[in-house]
Amino acid sequence: MPGSSAAPPTAPPASRADRVRALATDRLTLRGPLLPILHAVMDEFGWIAEEDLPIIADVLNLSRADVHGVVTFYHDFRRTPPPAHRVQICRGEACQAVGAQGLYEAATDRFADDTTIEVAEVFCLGNCALGPSGTIDGHLLGRLTLDRIDAAAAGWSR
Ligand code: FES
Known part of the structure; x- marks a missing residue:
């Protein structure tokens, strides 16, 4: 209708199950598609839910197990929703040599x-x-x- 300012109709948002199935189906032809599918689910949702597993298994014709x-x-594949904030502390050798172990323990406490x-290690x-x-x-931060x-956490609403 000329002059109408009504927004075009939009499709309802896809359910998580529909999105997981679409992500899996889109990668079905990849060689070794399971890891790319799991990464795609992680990228979109931030974690892999228990109910995602049978959907992925069905698309790939694998067992849920x-x-x-x-x-x-x-x-790296989270099984629970991620927290609001994440601190990662490097536990590699160079960082261990300059106190990362103590920092990790203090932050964890x-x-x-x-x-x-x-608080997670990396x-x-x-x-x-x-x-x-x-x-x-x-x-990424150095000399953490x-x-x-604490200064970062003080600015987070909790
Ligand atoms: S050991 Fe390389 S960044 Fe920590």
Whole structure:
């Protein structure tokens, strides 16, 4: 209708199950499609839900146990929704030599009761000369200290 300013109709958002099936189907022709599918689910949702496994298994004509085995083998595939904030501390050798172990333990203790913050270890971020290295919500930092982590956390609403 001329002059109409009505927005065009939009399709309803796809359910998680529909999206997982589409992500799997889109990668079905890849050689060794399971890992790319799992990475795609991680990229879109941030974690792999238990209910995703039978969908992926169905698309790939695998057993649910096959998919479960791969998901649980790799540490990077989250099985629960991610927390609001994530601190990663490098535990690689160069960072260990400049105090990363103590920093990791102190940060883990500091946020042990805070479900909105996850402290995780990572092994070499390619920032070895500036250790201890880590990330806060994905931002790479060198010369990381507990004070710097505390300063970031102070700005987070919890
Ligand atoms: S060992 Fe920590 S960044 Fe390389």
